Amino acid sequence: MPKTDATHDARRRSWVDSANGHPEFPIQNLPLGVFVPPEGGAPRGGVAIGDFILDLGAAHAAGLFAGAAARAAEAASGPALNDLFALGAGPRAALRARLSELLALGSPERPRVEPCLHRAADCTLQLPARIGDYTDFYAGIHHATNTGRQLRPDNPLLPNYKHVPVGYHGRASSVVPSGAPVRRPNGQRKPAGEAAPSFGPSRNLDYELELGIWMGPGNPLGEPIPIAEAGARIAGFCLLNDWSARDIQAWEYQPLGPFLAKSFCTTVSPWVVTPEALAPFRIAQPPRPEGDPAPLPYLLDAADQREGALAVELEVLLLTPGLREKGLPPQRVALSHTRHLYWTPAQLVAHHACGGCNLRPGDLFGSGTVSGPEEGSFGSLLEATRGGRKPLRLPSGEIRRFLEDGDEVIFRAHARREGFASIGFGECRGTIRPAP
Ligand SMILES: O=C(O)/C=C/C(=O)CC(=O)CC(=O)O
Ligand SMILES: [Ca+2]
Ligand SMILES: [Mg+2]
Numbered sequence: 001m002p003k004t005d006a007t008h009d010a011r012r013r014s015w016v017d018s019a020n021g022h023p024e025f026p027i028q029n030l031p032l033g034v035f036v037p038p039e040g041g042a043p044r045g046g047v048a049i050g051d052f053i054l055d056l057g058a059a060h061a062a063g064l065f066a067g068a069a070a071r072a073a074e075a076a077s078g079p080a081l082n083d084l085f086a087l088g089a090g091p092r093a094a095l096r097a098r099l100s101e102l103l104a105l106g107s108p109e110r111p112r113v114e115p116c117l118h119r120a121a122d123c124t125l126q127l128p129a130r131i132g133d134y135t136d137f138y139a140g141i142h143h144a145t146n147t148g149r150q151l152r153p154d155n156p157l158l159p160n161y162k163h164v165p166v167g168y169h170g171r172a173s174s175v176v177p178s179g180a181p182v183r184r185p186n187g188q189r190k191p192a193g194e195a196a197p198s199f200g201p202s203r204n205l206d207y208e209l210e211l212g213i214w215m216g217p218g219n220p221l222g223e224p225i226p227i228a229e230a231g232a233r234i235a236g237f238c239l240l241n242d243w244s245a246r247d248i249q250a251w252e253y254q255p256l257g258p259f260l261a262k263s264f265c266t267t268v269s270p271w272v273v274t275p276e277a278l279a280p281f282r283i284a285q286p287p288r289p290e291g292d293p294a295p296l297p298y299l300l301d302a303a304d305q306r307e308g309a310l311a312v313e314l315e316v317l318l319l320t321p322g323l324r325e326k327g328l329p330p331q332r333v334a335l336s337h338t339r340h341l342y343w344t345p346a347q348l349v350a351h352h353a354c355g356g357c358n359l360r361p362g363d364l365f366g367s368g369t370v371s372g373p374e375e376g377s378f379g380s381l382l383e384a385t386r387g388g389r390k391p392l393r394l395p396s397g398e399i400r401r402f403l404e405d406g407d408e409v410i411f412r413a414h415a416r417r418e419g420f421a422s423i424g425f426g427e428c429r430g431t432i433r434p435a436p
Contacts, residue, residue: 002275002279002282002307003279004279004280005097006097006100007028007030007096007097007100007276008028008279008280008420008421009028010028010419010420010421012027012028012100012104012105013027013104013105014026014027014049014050014103014104014105015103015104015105015106015107015110016049016050016051016052016103016117017050018050018051018052019049019050019051019052019103020050022050022051022424023414023422023424024048024424024425024426025048025049025050025271025424025426026050026421026422026423027049027100027103027104027421028100028277028420028421028423029048029273029277029421029423029424030047030048030049030096030099030100030103030274030277031047031048031236031271031272031273031274031277031425031426032045032046032047032076032081032084032128032236032271032272032274033045033046033047033048033053033081033125033126033128033270033271033272034046034079034080034081034125034126034127034128034129034270035053035118035120035123035124035125035126035270036123036124036126037053037055037118037122037123038118038119038122038123042079043079043080043126044056044057044077044078044079045057045073045076045077045078045081045084046118046123047099048120048271048426049103049117051119051120051121052117052118052119052120053117053118053120053123054099054103054113054116054117055116055117055118056073056076056077056095057073057074057076057077057078058115058116059073059102059113059116060073060074060077062112062113062115062116063112064098064102064109064112064113065095065098067094068090068091068094068095069091069094069095069097069098071087071091072084072087072091072092072094072095073095075087075091076095079126080127080128080129080130080362081128081129081235081272081362082129082130082361082362083361084235085129085214085215085216085217085235085236085361085362086216086217086218086361087216087217088216088217088232088233089216089232089275089276092216092235092274092276093276096274096276096277125177125178125179125270125271126177126270127175127176127177127268127270128214128238128270128271128272129214129361129362129364130362131172131175131362131363131364132172132360132362132363133169133172133359133360133363133364134169134170134171134172134175134266134363134364134365134366135167135168135169135170135352135363135364135365135366136167136168136170136210136242136258136262136365136366136368137165137166137167137343137348137365137366137367137368138161138165138166138167138368138369139165139341139342139343139348139367139368140210140340140341140342140367140368140369140370140371140379141157141161141340141341141342142340142371142372142373142377142378143208143368143369143370143371143378143379143380143383144156144157144161144166144342144368145157146371146378146382146383147369147380147382147383150382150386150387151250161342162288162292162293162342163293163296164351165299165342165343165347165348165351166368167348167351167352167365167368168257168258170242170258170262170263170266170366171262171263171266172364174263174264174265174266175266175267175268175364176265176266176267176268176430177267177268177269177270178267178268178269178270178426178427178428178429178430179429179430180265180267180430181430181431181433182243182265182267182430182431182432182433183264183265183433183434183435183436184201184202184205184245184405184432184433184434184435185201185202185205185245185248185260185261185264185265185435186199186200186201186202186435186436187199187200187202187245187247187248187252187260187261188248188251188252189202189203189247189248189251190247190250190251191247197251200435201434201435202245202246202247202248202261202435203247203402204245204246204247204382204388204401204402205243205244205245205246205402205403205432206243206244206245206246206380206381206382206402206403207241207242207243207244207316207379207380207381207403207409208241208242208243208244208366208369208379208380209239209241209314209316209334209336209369209370209371209379209380209411210239210240210241210242210366210367210368210369210370210379211237211238211239211240211310211312211314211338211341211345211366211367211370211413212237212238212239212240212268212269212364212365212366212367213234213237213345213348213349213364213365213366213367214234214235214236214237214238214272214362214363214364215233215234215235215349215359215360215361215362215363215364215365216232216233216234216235216361217233217361218233218358218359218360218361218363219233219353219358219359220358221356221357221358222356222358223353223356223358224298224350224353224354224355224356225349225350225353225359226298226350227298227299227300227301227304227346227347227350228301228303228304230301230304230345230346230347230349230350230353231275231303231304231308231344231345231346231349233349233359234275234345234346234349235272235274235275235361236272236273236274236275237272237273237275237278237310237312237345237425238268238269238270238271238272238273238425238428239268239269239314239411239412239413239425239426239427239428240266240267240268240269240364240366240367240428241266241267241268241409241411241428241430242262242266242366242369243262243264243265243266243267243430244258244261244262244380244382245260245261245262245264246261246382246387246402248260248261249261249262265430266366267428267429267430268364268428269411269413269425269426269427269428270426271425271426273423273425277423278310278312278415278423280415280417280420281310281311281312281415281416281417281420281423282307282308282309282310282311283307283309283310283311283339284305284306284307284308284309285304285305285308285309285344286309286339286340295347298350298351298354299343299347299350299351301346304344304346304347308344308345308346308347309338309339309341309344310338310339310341310345310415311337311338311339311415311416311417312337312338312413312414312415312425313335313336313337313413313414313415313416314334314335314336314337314338314370314379314411314412314413315332315334315335315336315411315412315413316332316333316334316335316336316379316409316410316411317330317331317332317333317409317410317411317412318330318331318333318392318394318400318407318408318409318410319331319407319408319410320394320396320398320400320404320406320407320408321404321406321407322394322396322397322398323394323395323396323398325396326395326396328395328396330408330410331394331395333384333392334371334376334377334378334379334384335372335376335377336370336371336372336377336378336379337370337372337377338367338370340370340371340372340373340377341367341368341370345365345367348365348367349365352365371383381400381401381402381403385400385401385402388401388402403432404432405432405433405434406431406432407431407432408429408430408431408432409429409430409432410427410428410429411427411428411429412424412425412426412427412428413425
């Protein structure tokens with residue numbers, strides 16, 4: 001178990017009242033993001049605390065930080081957190097420790113901190129970093145098995161799956177923050193019954209529930225990242241929706257894998273939940289079934305095996321036009337968990353860099369769709385509706401094979417453990433707009 005300290009103490013309360021018992025952002029979380037304050041102005045780095053956002057640059061200008069924490073706050077005061085991510089774990093942890101003191105009940109600095117707070121509901125959140133590259137993995141083994149079965153009934157899990165963390169290079173330019181509209185893509189589709197492909201709006205639009213991983217300090221081109229150092233290169237985690245047009249995907253993916261079926265939009269939750277905040281929620285790499293190969297040595301590290309995986313509960317909710325009209329709440333369509341990932345975040349980092357590919361601060365990874373093995377835990381509609389053959393029935397009377405225009409998909413995530421404050425990720429939302 002990675003070390004916990006006073007910043008994790010569940011008894012620590014904040015003078016920001018809304019933070020105490022907050023379902024997402026108690027004082028034990030302190031996630032990092034980029035926001036525009038209510039009065040407008042340049043985007044800047046901030047920290048979520050209860051229903052408020054603390055302006056890091058303003059707090060730095062007020063002289064509230066010293067040493068490594070001051071370096072971190074300064075690096076976080078611009079319109080993107082790449083410079084902060086580049087500093088790595090030491091300064092980020094120092095910033096966290098100081099913020100935890102400043103925001104704790106009884107802090108003598110309260111009068112100097114309070115003017116740096118903005119009501120979060122009045123702020124606009126942006127992408128936390130300039131994303132140089134975005135890579136999407138396939139580490140959800142139940143997802144890989146379920147979808148593989150639909151694309152290749154006789155051969156669901158390809159023979160490489162348990163040896164190599166499979167991934168593909170995604171498209172960084174179309175990553176958007178939670179709340180940005182999602183346009184249904186046009187593209188080539190060729191349903192099984194049709195002789196020739198046609199061009200038009202995707203009829204099988206889907207979501208993919210994923211854990212997002214933000215890179216911290218990178219590696220020079222040609223120099224791999226050893227597995228023992230890979231975990232410390234991660235700046236934080238978010239939720240990621242890898243919107244997927246299944247009809248376009250099924251036609252285009254052979255032999256090079258996903259292309260336009262997934263490059264039209266990817267939504268991320270705007271808060272970066274730090275490895276420090278998640279320290280109490282690390283677990284051993286889930287045991288592999290009898291007969292599975294051991295990871296190759298470049299993917300094998302004792303500490304990573306012991307505490308490299310994450311215990312985070314993930315949820316998918318759907319809000320349709322029919323539910324909205326009837327005043328019904330979003331319906332939960334899946335509850336999943338990061339223990340279903342076959343590879344740890346550190347293994348994904350070490351693998352990505354093993355051939356010398358240089359990773360850079362602000363690069364984004366998707367874990368791959370996180371599905372569980374049973375009904376109600378599937379991270380995509382492709383799985384939940386068996387490719388559309390077993391539609392979902394909603395309390396509004398609507399049925400869904402895939403997403404319709406006007407549907408909103410909401411992801412939420414929480415890390416929970418007895419004796420610790422629960423850590424929320426905030427939301428990752430997107431509403432489908434008609435194809436252009
Ligand atoms: O070829 C397949 O079996 C499926 C590939 C994908 O859907 C790629 C992907 O986004 C993987 C994931 O999110 O787990
Ligand atoms: Ca994906
Ligand atoms: Mg995508």
